Amino acid sequence: MLDEQRMQEQMLALGGTYIMNHAKRTLVIARRLAESEQLPYDEEVLVFSCFFHDISAFLPYRPEGSFDHAEESAKIMPALAKEYGIDESKTGAITEAVRYHDKRGKGTANETMLLRNADAIDYLGFMAVARDFSKQPIEMSRAVAALKKHRREFAALLELQSAVRMAEKRIQNLDLFLSEFEIESLGIY
Numbered sequence: 001m002l003d004e005q006r007m008q009e010q011m012l013a014l015g016g017t018y019i020m021n022h023a024k025r026t027l028v029i030a031r032r033l034a035e036s037e038q039l040p041y042d043e044e045v046l047v048f049s050c051f052f053h054d055i056s057a058f059l060p061y062r063p064e065g066s067f068d069h070a071e072e073s074a075k076i077m078p079a080l081a082k083e084y085g086i087d088e089s090k091t092g093a094i095t096e097a098v099r100y101h102d103k104r105g106k107g108t109a110n111e112t113m114l115l116r117n118a119d120a121i122d123y124l125g126f127m128a129v130a131r132d133f134s135k136q137p138i139e140m141s142r143a144v145a146a147l148k149k150h151r152r153e154f155a156a157l158l159e160l161q162s163a164v165r166m167a168e169k170r171i172q173n174l175d176l177f178l179s180e181f182e183i184e185s186l187g188i189y
């Protein structure tokens with residue numbers, strides 16, 4: 001049995017509630033997508049990959065310089081999965097899901113598709129506004145630039161029909177925010 005409490009604590013220690021709760025939301029969304037699409041999945045693979053897919057963004061796992069966080073996180077999975085007592089037969093599926101969580105069309109497993117689509121949904125909508133502004137608390141122009149980039153990139157990752165449906169309102173909200181922000185700020189931000 002996977003120790004979810006321990007996984008939560010590990011993510012909390014690495015990146016605070018920002019990343020721990022992103023991981024938790026990603027898992028909830030992934031489960032909802034699986035239900036809507038009637039997609040079977042391995043519980044341990046989905047839970048573990050949802051929790052740790054962004055782990056390389058945080059010290060001590062974060063590499064020096066620029067890096068592909070999905071690729072670097074994937075490299076950490078075999079040893080980390082072993083620490084949690086996950087059977088080695090599942091390491092390949094976990095690694096694939098993490099490696100391709102931001103790469104459209106890559107990977108074949110249901111867990112890969114579920115993680116990727118769920119992760120994208122959690123970076124759209126008012127949630128995206130909150131996430132980008134909380135990361136750039138005193139630089140609104142940077143937050144808006146990040147928001148526009150994320151709007152483009154994460155909307156492009158949606159593949160499952162149920163994910164497209166779930167994201168529809170979020171994308172509308174995000175677009176509404178961006179246009180109203182431009183008006184209210186008078187372009188000064």
Ligand SMILES: [Fe+2]
Nearest residue numbers: 053054101102
């Ligand atoms: Fe990511």
Ligand SMILES: [Fe+2]
Nearest residue numbers: 022053054119
């Ligand atoms: Fe993520």
